[in-house]
Structures are given as C-alpha cells and as structure tokens.
Amino acid sequence: MIKFSINGKPRQFDVPGEMPLLWVLRDEAHLTGTKFGCGMALCGACTVHVDGEATRACVLPVSAVAGKKVTTIEGVGATPAGKAAQAAWLKVEVVQCGYCQSGQIMSAAALLEKNQRPTDAEIDDAMAGNICRCGTYSRIREAIKDAGHAMKGA
Ligand code: FES
Ligand code: FES
Secondary structure (H helix, E strand, O other): OEEEEEOOEEEEEOOOOOOEHHHHHHHHOOOOOOOOOOOOOOOOOOEEEEOOEEEEOOOOEHHHHOOOEEEOOOOHHHOHHHHHHHHHHHHHOOOOOOOOHHHHHHHHHHHHHHOOOOOHHHHHHHHOOOOOOOOOHHHHHHHHHHHHHHHHOO
16 A cells, blocks of 8 residues: 655555556546656656656656645645646636646746745746647746746735
C-alpha cells in the first residue's frame, strides 16, 4: 500500500511501486485533468506538483511520492499561485485546443509560487519542458506576468 496526499487529502493505493504516478492519478484516483502526452518526460502534459515542485508524473514511479504531497490541476486553484494562474489564463484567453494546458498551468504555478516577477528568460526557463502544439507560448508568457502582478497586488 502506497500512501501520499493528493490535493490535501490523504490517499492510499494498492498498486505496484513502479507504476507511474500518472497512471495512479488517472486510473486509480480518477483525476483525469492531468494528461498523457509522450510518456517520456518530453512534453510536460503530465506535470503535477510533488511537494511544490513541478514534476513529470509519466515517468515518476508512484513509490517515489510515498509520504509526499501531490497537487494536480484539480487542486492547484486552492493555492495562491494556482488561483492567480487560472484567473490569468481565462483573462488572457490562453487556451486553444487545451490539451497541454493543465501541465502549462502547473509549471506556471510552481514558478509563480517562488517568483511573482519573472523575466521572459525566467519564464522560458521554467516553461521549457512544456510543449504546446497550438503555439500558445506568447499568451502563456503574458498570463504568467499578469498572474504575478495580481499576486503582488500591482
Ligand atoms: S506525458 Fe509526461 S512529459 Fe509528456
Ligand atoms: S493549447 Fe493545444 S497543445 Fe497547447
């Protein structure tokens, strides 16, 4: 039995320790907001937070999160950075097809938690692992800046 918290709630799963966290979230916890893209840590669609750090759930064995705090797109709106990011995403109308956007918001929220005034270079660095086939990158950058301003009250 592997125990960890998801979005603030204690959970436990009777699954093999090598099962990727993404499988557990989607198939066992039925939290399908976190997406499968490449399965090889190359696209960022599966990004969640593990103890606050943006993490690719497709390649992380669930045994690695035992005792840790996992946050998904379903729960990140309860954090200041997640709430600000989601509001900015709507305001800027970032989304096109939407498939990559859970992962984009999770990476953005992890950045904004630490840095509410990121430069373009810092945004590019934090978001480099999140691919968007629809090319929403410029709106993502705008939304991250907007969210940072909202968090700082500017
Ligand atoms: S599905 Fe995990 S990085 Fe692509
Ligand atoms: S919005 Fe379509 S892949 Fe990013």
